Amino acid sequence: MTESSQARRLSRAKLVVLGRDNCGKTALCVRFITKRFIGEYDHKKEVTYRCRKVVDKEAIDLEILDTANKKCVGPAASSLESSIKWGDGFLIMYSVTDRSSFESVSRLKRLIDHVKQTLGIPTVIVANKCDMENGRVVRMEEGQSLANDLRCGFYELSVAESFPDVESAVCELIREVRLEFRKHLIAMEKRSRLLQMRHALKNRLTRSKTVQW
Numbered sequence: 563m564t565e566s567s568q569a570r571r572l573s574r575a576k577l578v579v580l581g582r583d584n585c586g587k588t589a590l591c592v593r594f595i596t597k598r599f600i601g602e603y604d605h606k607k608e609v610t611y612r613c614r615k616v617v618d619k620e621a622i623d624l625e626i627l628d629t630a631n632k633k634c635v636g637p638a639a640s641s642l643e644s645s646i647k648w649g650d651g652f653l654i655m656y657s658v659t660d661r662s663s664f665e666s667v668s669r670l671k672r673l674i675d676h677v678k679q680t681l682g683i684p685t686v687i688v689a690n691k692c693d694m695e696n697g698r699v700v701r702m703e704e705g706q707s708l709a710n711d712l713r714c715g716f717y718e719l720s721v722a723e724s725f726p727d728v729e730s731a732v733c734e735l736i737r738e739v740r741l742e743f744r745k746h747l748i749a750m751e752k753r754s755r756l757l758q759m760r761h762a763l764k765n766r767l768t769r770s771k772t773v774q775w
């Protein structure tokens with residue numbers, strides 16, 4: 563990979579928003595991009611949003627896939643898997659007012675690990691609708707403890723009430739994606755240096771044998 567393609571790769575990220583129906587995936591995407599909370603959204607459509615943001619003084623071109631009505635099992639599973647293959651980083655959402663959405667978080671994380679065939683894929687868990695205290699059925703400590711177990715970032719927030727919290731959650735994911743890519747680059751450079759050294763050593767050995775004979 564040339565230096566310019568590395569720089570280009572570092573200035574892009576593909577994010578996927580996962581979670582059960584009605585937990586606020588579309589609301590979060592729209593809020594992050596437009597700063598607005600609209601209230602009602604088209605539930606059937608799967609949409610990829612494109613935008614440019616500046617995170618830690620570095621511009622980044624984002625593609626954000628808002629997945630719709632996809633389950634981990636059944637006919638929609640393969641489409642979910644291809645969305646996961648496509649993504650660099652994941653926001654798994656649940657609603658604090660819907661226990662089944664919380665229970666699906668572990669399944670989604672397992673699916674990400676399985677599809678990506680590695681652990682440590684940048685993932686942030688977002689517990690939404692904390693403004694609905696009367697309807698709360700998932701405590702914040704439960705969400706935090708699950709996120710610790712799964713080694714993911716965790717934000718409890720209300721997309722309806724707080725743009726800064728939404729921004730912090732998505733920016734943390736972007737930072738993790740950048741970090742992961744930098745680690746990958748360092749590993750590739752190390753490997754290529756090792757190969758060069760091995761090649762040089764082999765050449766030297768061949769030359770000294772030739773001199774002996």
Ligand SMILES: Nc1nc2c(ncn2[C@@H]2O[C@H](COP(=O)(O)OP(=O)(O)OP(=O)(O)O)[C@@H](O)[C@H]2O)c(=O)[nH]1
Nearest residue numbers: 583584585586587588589601603605691720721722
């Ligand atoms: N009170 C409250 N309502 C919210 C919040 N976020 C989203 N909603 C509402 O929850 C409902 C579902 O939001 P969506 O963004 O459509 O949820 P979704 O996960 O994209 O739903 P699907 O498209 O069915 O998968 C809408 O009526 C939103 O207005 C929030 O933070 N607080």
